[in-house]
Amino acid sequence: MVKKKIKLFGFFVLIVIVVLFSISPFLWQIITSLKSNEEIFSLPISYFPHKINFRSYIEIFTERPFGRYILNSLFVASCATLLCVFVSSLAAYAIARIKIKGGSKFLIVVLVVAFFPQIIYLIPLYELFGVLGLFNNPIALILPYATINLPFGIWVLTSFFKQIPKEIEDAAKVDGFSRGKVLFRIILPLSAPALATTAILVFILCWNEFLFALTFMVKDLARTVPVGIAMLSGASMYEIPWDKISAATVITTLPLVIITILFQRRIVEGLTAGAVKG
């Protein structure tokens, strides 16, 4: 009995340590964002702001177009995620279920493409978007974001689709579903957990992407959040406005936290339970 309690206590201590370790950088950002600029640099380090002030939160929206950055990021990341999940589910279904010659080889080719570093796409895309006049246009981010995340989406969804019992699809065919309806009314609803996982991760990658966003979005009002944060500057070029950067970081992280909490339910839900005898 006592032994069990000690074990349980140790377990909780470990959990607390892991959680603290994981969230401490974020906590530090929150603390810093609430301090005044002087306090940030004061010694000894103050671990808790003497006077909580939300000045930096207000300033990034008033002095800088931070609201616009967030809207840009939301729009670009959402569109790219939807496009990526849609295209990869079509591709994954074809690979998983339709007998195509070389279907599995295609999967390996896709993986190889994913190995290429992002930077080798940068110059060709720069030229291309220049010719097409797409600078400062969200499409210049949506298309590449959706594309570079395709391999990931295709791999996750292919393996998930393969697990869905084939008899369910056969039953659907006999019941009168067309191929498309089988995919959209049976396979995709059953794959909700996999779709959610893919969507979250793709969204996070798009939300955080910096290189393309920095290169293709030249106008200040077209920028996304990561670039916007990098471009935050103080009164002089020698001053780094840590308070504002921290505030911006906190605000940027919030949507990700909210999305993850929202989708978490779906990921955990065992939707396939009850499909076949088990």
Place this chain on the structure above:
Amino acid sequence: MAEVVCKNLLKVFGKKAVAVDKVSFKVKDGEFLTLLGPSGCGKTTILRLVAGLETPDSGNISIDGKLVNDLSPSKRDIAMVFQSYALYPHMNVFKNMGIPLKIRKLNKDEITEKVSTSAKLLGISDLLQRMPKELSGGQRQRVALGRAIVREPKVFLLDEPLSNLDAILREKTRGELKELFSRIGGTVIYVTHDQVEAMTMSDRVAVINQGKIQQIGTPLEIYNSPKNVFVANFVGSPRMNLISGKVEGEWFRASKFSLELPDTVVREFISREKITIGIRPEDIYIDNSPLMDYPAIVNLIEPLGAQTLIFVKLEDINIRLISKSGVKVGEKINIRFDLNKIHFFDTQTSEAIEAR
């Protein structure tokens, strides 16, 4: 309702695996035909060919006089019940049953009416709002059946629908299924490896092995006059005794064992040297009086309740017989064969030899 005709169906998987080897059969309107065979014999593939889930390499399938080779499953007007039931896990029972109708663009009232009629027929009216994962195996099986009958298709295809149920439920459902299909008068093709299901439910049974129909006929025809050694061996439980040997004059001999053949059949055998005789366990009796008896030693007994399955050794041949009388292991008994019930097969071709 309709008649199904299959002609010379051939299906080869990969390059060499012949799953269905030139199979032809006909299911009459309203008939219950069972495809019976061991696992891997091609019975499910035949069913999937009829359903349109597989494409035959050659041969024709017609339903109701119409060639359906190139029609998709949904256009063949068939319904199929799968071994795993294959319910849609994300839809409740009502939607599972109603969706085939919805796809066929029936209006809401019609769907509700038809689903509730079928649900009543199957006794699942109170389950309509449940999700498949909240149902027991037997209930899921009913929903799968409901999804099939709600459409009133021309042909029902059932792929081992009872194999996932426990023994008691299976026996109960067997009777209910038979009654259900005779009530709605459906043409049914039923696949099973369970000979009891085949014998009890079917109008006719097709015994299948290695992609070929071995014999097709009523359950009793198949039981009473198996056309070859495979059917003789596969149908009937406990299995038929098969003894191979040769004909010498009026005698059948297998090493030390010999049996005098009835006059009517002797003439047939003159030309053949090697034959196999088959006799069912219930056609062998323990009989301690007359002259024709064979002395045997009891090797093993398996009480089945009403009867006992007795394994005896007759000379050097093992024989199964069924009897009510109690014997003990090691006991010496006399057995007698019912000579009218012996089946004769040509050992080389495995085909039955008909006595003329």
